[in-house]
Amino acid sequence: MEQPFDDAWKTLMAFTYPHEAHLAESFLKSEGIDCVLVDEMTVQVHNFYSNAIGGIKLQVRESDYAEGLEVLKKGAYAPSVSGSSKVVRLSMSDHVDQEHCPFCQSENISLNRKPGVLMIIVYFISGLLFPFMKRSYTCFDCGQHWKFVKNTG
Structure with a gap:
């Protein structure tokens, strides 16, 4: 699927550890959703900065945001809100x-x-x-x- 060049990137999720971010990134890419990891190298070099910079951000194009969130819920990477909080x-x-x-x-x-x-x-x-x-x-x-x-x- 061809994406428009000017489509902005939006943070879908943030992770503390690089391996968690890579698993979610691979899952999204296997489902055909284009995504990138932001601040991954900073966390790998200075792992104690992870929380200070907001973790490793998994970003998708704005047009793929809703689909990406559903894919991550299907793969149990994102919490589902269907259950009771009680x-x-x-x-x-x-x-x-x-x-x-x-x-x-x-x-x-x-x-x-x-x-x-x-x-x-x-x-x-x-x-x-x-x-x-x-x-x-x-x-x-x-x-x-x-x-x-x-x-x-």
Whole structure:
């Protein structure tokens, strides 16, 4: 497909590490979308500058932006907004499978840890060094968020 010469480039995504950017770039190119990486060499030479400069930017032509975003969502490089942002509370049994999504059985999940409000107050008052984080999970395939709670009997 012939692109107009004056079509501007637009940042589709930004990555912290070069290998992540190259995987997404290769996936887009395999789908026929023209793309470039910006600031890749700066991050490779000075890897601690990655966050300061906004990471390695994956850019596509403005006319390909919507299609590129859909392609990255299809390849699980970009988060899909189809799932619920609400955390579902699931009962924890003795044989809970924490390696698979309980909704779609995918292995493409992530463990999220964040401190609770009470824990932040305790940190502030006591200067405690060991964090006790709330644990929740996210499935990148179906977009669900969940956490396990203990059975009360």
